[in-house]
Amino acid sequence: MTFLVVNDVHKGFGHLPVLKGINLEVDLHEVVVLIGASGSGKSTLLRCINGLEAVDAGEVRIGDLEVTAPDVDLDAVRQRVGIVFQQFNLFPHMSVIDNVTLAPRKVQGQSRSRAQDAARELLARFGLADKADDYPDRLSGGQQQRVAIVRALAMKPEVMLFDEVTSALDPLLVGEVLDVIRELKQEGMTIVMATHEMGFAQEVADRVCFLDGGTVLEEAPPALLFGSPQHATTRSFLARVARI
Amino acid sequence: MTTPAEAPLEAPTIPYVDPVRRARARARGRRDGLIASVSTVVVFAILAYLITSSPGWPKVQETFFNVDEAISAWPSLIKAFVLNIKIFLVAEFFILILSLLIALGRGLRAPVALPVRILSTVYVDFFRGVPTILVILLLGFGVPALQLKGVTNSPVVWGTVALILSYTAYVAEVYRAGIESIHPSQRAAARSLGLSSVQTTRYVVLPQAVRRVVPPLLNDFIALQKETALVSLLGPIEVLRSAQIDASANFNYTAYVVAALLFVAITLPLTRFTDWLQRRDTRRRMAGAM
Numbered sequence: 001m002t003f004l005v006v007n008d009v010h011k012g013f014g015h016l017p018v019l020k021g022i023n024l025e026v027d028l029h030e031v032v033v034l035i036g037a038s039g040s041g042k043s044t045l046l047r048c049i050n051g052l053e054a055v056d057a058g059e060v061r062i063g064d065l066e067v068t069a070p071d072v073d074l075d076a077v078r079q080r081v082g083i084v085f086q087q088f089n090l091f092p093h094m095s096v097i098d099n100v101t102l103a104p105r106k107v108q109g110q111s112r113s114r115a116q117d118a119a120r121e122l123l124a125r126f127g128l129a130d131k132a133d134d135y136p137d138r139l140s141g142g143q144q145q146r147v148a149i150v151r152a153l154a155m156k157p158e159v160m161l162f163d164e165v166t167s168a169l170d171p172l173l174v175g176e177v178l179d180v181i182r183e184l185k186q187e188g189m190t191i192v193m194a195t196h197e198m199g200f201a202q203e204v205a206d207r208v209c210f211l212d213g214g215t216v217l218e219e220a221p222p223a224l225l226f227g228s229p230q231h232a233t234t235r236s237f238l239a240r241v242a243r244i
Numbered sequence: 245m246t247t248p249a250e251a252p253l254e255a256p257t258i259p260y261v262d263p264v265r266r267a268r269a270r271a272r273g274r275r276d277g278l279i280a281s282v283s284t285v286v287v288f289a290i291l292a293y294l295i296t297s298s299p300g301w302p303k304v305q306e307t308f309f310n311v312d313e314a315i316s317a318w319p320s321l322i323k324a325f326v327l328n329i330k331i332f333l334v335a336e337f338f339i340l341i342l343s344l345l346i347a348l349g350r351g352l353r354a355p356v357a358l359p360v361r362i363l364s365t366v367y368v369d370f371f372r373g374v375p376t377i378l379v380i381l382l383l384g385f386g387v388p389a390l391q392l393k394g395v396t397n398s399p400v401v402w403g404t405v406a407l408i409l410s411y412t413a414y415v416a417e418v419y420r421a422g423i424e425s426i427h428p429s430q431r432a433a434a435r436s437l438g439l440s441s442v443q444t445t446r447y448v449v450l451p452q453a454v455r456r457v458v459p460p461l462l463n464d465f466i467a468l469q470k471e472t473a474l475v476s477l478l479g480p481i482e483v484l485r486s487a488q489i490d491a492s493a494n495f496n497y498t499a500y501v502v503a504a505l506l507f508v509a510i511t512l513p514l515t516r517f518t519d520w521l522q523r524r525d526t527r528r529r530m531a532g533a534m
Contacts, residue, residue, distance in 0.1 A: 052432055079438040089433035093451050102447060103437035148433075155437060 003028040003190055004049070004159060009058035009068075011044055018044045020214035021058070026159070026192055031185050033201040033222075034194040036211035037237060042194035045211070046161045049192065050081040062159060079107060082152030083161040086168050088144040090136040090151070096123070097132040100151045108155070115154075122150045126180055142173030149180050160184060162193035198241055202226055210234045306496075313498035317490045321499060324486035325506050328472040331400065331482070335407045335472075336465055342412045347419035348445070364416070371413035377474055380406040384478035403475030411468050418464060422457035423449060459525065462518040466511050473507075483507075 004026040011019040019041045026032050034042045047053040049060055051067050051074040060067040067077050091099050100123065101115035110118075123129050126146050136144055145165055152160065162181065166174040178200050185191060185204050195201055201208055202222045209219040210229075218225065218234050229235045295301060349357075349364035371379070383406045388397035396402075426449050434444040476485040483503045490499035 050436055052436060074435075075438050075440055078436055081436075083436045085429065085433065087429060089429045091430065091433070091448055091452075093455065102434075103439060106443050106447060107438040107440075151437065 001028050002026070003030075003063060004192070005059075005061040006045065006049065007059045007061075009045070009048055009060060010056045011041075011048055011053060012056055018214055019048065019055075022211075022215050024192075024209065024216060026190060028190055029188045030206045031191040031193070031204050033205040033208045034192065034211055035196070035198070035201060035208060035237075035241075040211040041214045042211055043163050046083065046163050046192065046194060049161060050083050051077050052083075075107070079103075079155050080158045081161060082155060082157035082159070083163065084145070084148050084152055084165050086164040088136075088141070088148045088168070090144055090148055092136050095133050095135055096128065096139070096147050099136070099147060100154050103151070104154050119150070119154055122153055123147075126150055126183075127176075140173060141169045142176045145169065145173075145177045146180055149177070149184075153184075159190040159192065162191065162195070164194050164196065166195065166197055196241070198226070198238070210237065212237075308497050308501050310496055310498040313490075313494065313496045314502050317487070317499040317502060320486050320490065321483055321502055321506065324481050325483040325503075327400070327480065327482045328469075329510070331404050331407070331472045331475060332469050335404050335411065335468060338408045339411045339415050339468070342408070343415035344419055346412060346416035347423060350416070350420055351423060351445075368413045368416055371410050372417070374410070376407065376410040376471060377477070379410050380474050380477060382406070383409075384475075399478035400475065400480045403478050403480070407468065407471060407475070411464060411471075414464055415461065418457050418460045419453065421460075422453035425456060426452050459518050459522045462514055462521070466514050466518070469511050469514070470507055 002025050004024070006022060006024040008021045008023060009019050010017070010021055018039075022041065022045060024032070024045070034045065036042055044053060048055050049062075049067065051060075051072070055068050058068070062077065062080060065077060065080070066072060067074075090096075091102070094102065097116060097119055100119040101110075101112070104110045104115040104118065105112060120129065120132060123132055126149070128143065128146055128150065131139060131143060131147070136147070139147065145168075149160075149165075165181075166177050169177065174197070178197065181191065181193070181200075182204060205222045207219060208222045208225045209216045210225065210231075210233075211217065212233050218229060218231050220230075225234070226238065229238060346364045346367060349360045350368070352361055380403055383402040384399050387395065387402050430448055430452070431444055434448040435441070439447065472482065473484040476482050476488070479485070481489075483506060487499040487503040491497050
């Protein structure tokens with residue numbers, strides 16, 4: 001069942017076109033991984049899906065909600081779509097528990113105690129129980145990124161977007177963040193993630209999309225896309241990534 | 245999920261230092277301390293000797309540092325100084341609130357808020373450009389000249405209003421700089437969680453911005469503490485006026501010196517506090533954990 005639809009979306013910044021008529025369909029419980037060179041439009045696509053960037057043309061739908069409709073309530077859209085960024089973007093002036101409970105309390109109107117109970121449960125599930133009262137600058141990068149994921153999950157989103165969430169991490173800390181995403185996949189979360197971790201893409205993706213110049217050049221299940229890429233551009237990208 | 249192996253961030257152990265090196269470092273510390281004390285005492289002794297032995301000193305001492313004069317002027321000076329403190333406290337209270345409103349007004353992007361944006365911008369441009377002393381004279385003498393019914397003619401009130409108008413413009417800019425210094429990714433993260441624009445400003449942007457601008461804010465308040473003396477131009481007996489009266493009655497300037505020391509005495513704690521905050525801030529950024 002198709003849950004998320006990106007239909008012929010265009011997006012430019014000034015004179016620079018970034019997305020040039022991109023199409024993407026994601027089923028419920030599906031994990032779709034976006035790969036492609038820097039500047040190919042992965043981040044911009046994710047930011048268009050949750051309405052952080054307004055599209056120039058085309059449409060985005062999540063379930064029965066049209067994100068790109070002119071009268072859409074974007075705050076409502078964003079409650080259904082969790083996003084995690086490369087740079088964590090935790091709120092540095094708040095403790096971990098306050099970071100996680102801010103939106104449930106202020107947006108969903110939950111009581112402090114209820115929001116905190118739910119947050120502690122989530123933190124405990126991802127090995128962060130003892131960090132609840134720490135401030136973000138006391139945590140390692142991996143811990144910060146896991147908190148950022150928990151913060152997004154606290155809003156009980158229907159789909160999670162991950163924007164190169166391991167790119168800013170020390171290689172030793174990448175694993176713990178990927179573990180969290182693995183677990184989310186097992187629980188049946190619908191996931192769209194941009195990443196440079198090809199091994200991980202191969203492992204968790206139901207489908208891999210190769211973005212080039214603002215369109216999806218090629219998409220296939222990971223075994224197929226990594227095993228026998230159809231386009232020369234895809235092949236040369238994969239060869240370049242493999243050399244790193 | 246398995247608990248991941250983490251590098252311990254809070255190392256509870258005390259770092260090991262070679263006892264010989266530690267002893268050597270302590271000895272060096274004691275020697276440095278001794279040299280610093282001796283050098284300070286010698287330099288200040290020489291300065292004191294040079295000043296007090298110079299031919300004009302008795303006359304200077306008599307005119308500026310006259311102890312009897314200081315004692316006799318003290319009660320009226322301290323009483324007048326209370327007025328400075330009152331002006332300062334009242335002004336500061338209003339400045340903190342108004343300037344924040346102006347700074348937020350300048351940041352509004354909604355089309356309907358354009359007039360607010362224009363007004364705030366014009367306000368700041370105008371009052372930052374006009375000398376404070378001019379605003380004080382304009383309001384202090386100008387408003388009473390209107391002879392409005394039900395409006396006070398008190399020079400203290402209008403002097404304080406003038407200080408508020410003038411300093412609100414400066415402090416609004418300080419706030420605005422703080423708000424603009426918060427990285428857009430913070431706003432993006434908050435909006436992504438479903439927070440509205442107002443909620444994002446209230447819970448995410450402002451708390452960080454205010455923390456960041458505390459040192460420059462305090463700087464402006466140190467300046468404001470001194471500028472309360474400008475209200476003396478309108479006639480009320482605040483500390484500067486009181487010192488002036490005393491000086492012209494006795495042809496002795498000790499009262500000015502005492503008034504100066506009073507200002508230093510109240511600004512000094514704030515100055516030191518600001519220094520401390522700035523140092524702490526720098527240290528945090530150096531630690532650069534973000």
